Amino acid sequence: MLVRIRYGQLELLRATQFAEPFDIASSTTTPTAAKEGDPGVTPHMEPNENTRSLAMARTRAHSADPRIHPHRPQTGPDRGMAVYQSLVTADDDSDEGGPTARARSPWADDGPWRGRGQPPTRDGINPYLPSSGLQISPHQPPVSGGPPTPESRDEGTSSRPEEAELDRIIAAELEEHRVFEGFATVGRQITHSELAEQTSLSKEHIGKILRGQRRVNVRTLQTFAAPLGLPHEVRDHLAELILRNETSARAAPEPGPAPADMKQQLTATRFPAILLTAGLFDIAAANDAAVQKLPRLLEAGNFLRWLVYDPMARLVFAGSAWHEVTTVFTYALHYLSRGTVPEQARAALIAELSTQPEFPRMWTARIDGQLFPLHTTIADPTHSSQATPIALTVSTPWRAPARHLNISLVPST
Incomplete structure (x- = not known):
């Protein structure tokens, strides 16, 4: 069964276009x-073969992927x-x-x-x-x-x-x-x-x-x-x-630094892994593999800010992968942060991100089934045409509250 993200009546819009600037904040x-x-x-959630795939609601002109669902x-x-x-x-x-x-x-x-x-x-x-x-x-x-x-x-x-x-x-x-x-x-x-x-x-x-x-x-x-x-x-x-x-x-x-045991687990992980604050996705820690695979992430200080504004993110998550990952985390900011983070901090981040033309459409995306694990691809920024399949997994605080999310980029076969 497939997971699909739908944008309602958005067939006429390309992923890199937006008709008008939108004051979403x-x-x-x-x-x-x-x-x-x-x-x-x-606990950390590992991907499994029963996890649903993700299909982005794009126009047929962008992709012939059979997972893409046509619109009205x-x-x-x-x-x-x-x-x-x-x-x-x-x-x-x-x-x-x-x-x-x-x-x-x-x-x-x-x-x-x-x-x-x-x-x-x-x-x-x-x-x-x-x-x-x-x-x-x-x-x-x-x-x-x-x-x-x-x-x-x-x-x-x-x-x-x-x-x-x-x-x-x-x-x-x-x-x-x-x-x-x-x-x-x-x-x-x-x-x-x-x-x-x-x-x-x-x-x-x-x-x-x-x-x-x-x-x-x-x-x-x-x-x-x-x-x-x-x-x-x-x-x-x-x-x-x-x-x-x-x-x-x-x-x-309560807000606070990442626990020592979570940092130790992060360091011991052989594939890219990062700790993000729950709700706002500020960078709390990253292992060496993540620093290498996700250039300038630490400097950005926030995962969504890096995705939205750093051109390096579009090279790492090349092609449709960037749109998939950014949409899912935008959706998570929209629906999984209210009531768990200070509203002023949430509103400030939204106001910052909303100046990116594609952000308003991502804000109203529809996602069926579940958000994570997200099966996508990652590439070396110097060779973005050579993408490797991964499963982006996350420990969820929505079943039992936690201050931090453990995000892992696990290679898929």
């Missing part, structure tokens, strides 16, 4: 730091843009993108983006872009640190501020997947009614969950997983946030 959200605590360390045909001159490049307006009695919803191109003659790179908003709020995911609805009820009111007890919302923050993060990630998964599969948002049919939950209950007005438990999360196309890592991450809400003793890992 614009936000109306005031960043707050996540609650943090002592971490656990997860374009239906207008401006329909080749990503989800965030389409405005969806709905009548008051519509079903959140249902039959009465109307989509129009932001670059139309009367479009609000005409000649500009501004993101779409709904009532002045853009709920689907970086740093604004917490504001999933302009009608979000205020957070109170006091005792729960009868209404909040009835709705199943949190009374403590840190719990309410996690509730909003969980709701925001589910809502984003509802929008992006729908555009990637059926060319529009998945409606609440359609979700109700697939989950056996009422449309009203689903609406409250996606607005952050009702707490999600792990069982409910599992019912959303298939309809919303949640990868395994996203499910694990959201489940961890849910359990943290339910267990006050469970907390996010």
Whole structure:
């Protein structure tokens, strides 16, 4: 079975082109730091033959790879843009993108983006872009640190501020997947009614969950997983946030240096391996093989920054490999960092990366199945045409929180 990354209606875009500069870091959200605590360390995950392959959603003009899944045909001159490049307006009695919803191109003659790179908003709020995911609805009820009111007890919302923050993060990630998964599969948002049919939950209950007005438990999360196309890592991450809400003793890992045993394991590894901070992917340590295979990585200080801005990364991960690896780590930054890292640091990194023209499309990528291990290729920068198959493996903190990820580039046969 294949893992595929889909970009919705993006057939008309090449990997090296983007129609307009896009201010993906614009936000109306005031960043707050996540609650943090002592971490656990997860075991290193090795690749196996049952691990799914990765297929990038590229145009047929770029690749004849049979793993590439064709997209729906374009239906207008401006329909080749990503989800965030389409405005969806709905009548008051519509079903959140249902039959009465109307989509129009932001670059139309009367479009609000005409000649500009501004993101779409709904009532002045853009709920689907970086740093604004917490504001999933302009009608979000205020957070109170006091005792729960009868209404909040009835709705199943949190009374403590840190719990309410996690509730909003969980709701925001589910809502984003509802929008992006729908555009990637059926060319529009998945409606609440359609979700109700697939989950056996009422449309009203689903609406409250996606607005952050009702707490999600792990069982409910599992019912959303298939309809919303949640990868395994996203499910694990959201489940961890849910359990943290339910267990006050469970907390996010505290920032700190990499443990000595992880560094020793890194040094003893014969193939390239690096330690990255969980969530933001700052470089904590790298073994000699990684320093040799990934030139200037240590100087960049951050794995995504190196991938996005250092031309050396495109030589190391030559051809489509660069696009695959960068998209997967962008997706991980998008969906696996909220609630685990300080929001200010997250927003700053996103703002820095968003100046790269390809980053906005990667931000809204769809990934099925699981992110890692990622089967790709690596090349010597001086001979980029000679690529070696590898499995990029990662120890995941989404099942048990950890401060650092052990990233390994294991040769494949």
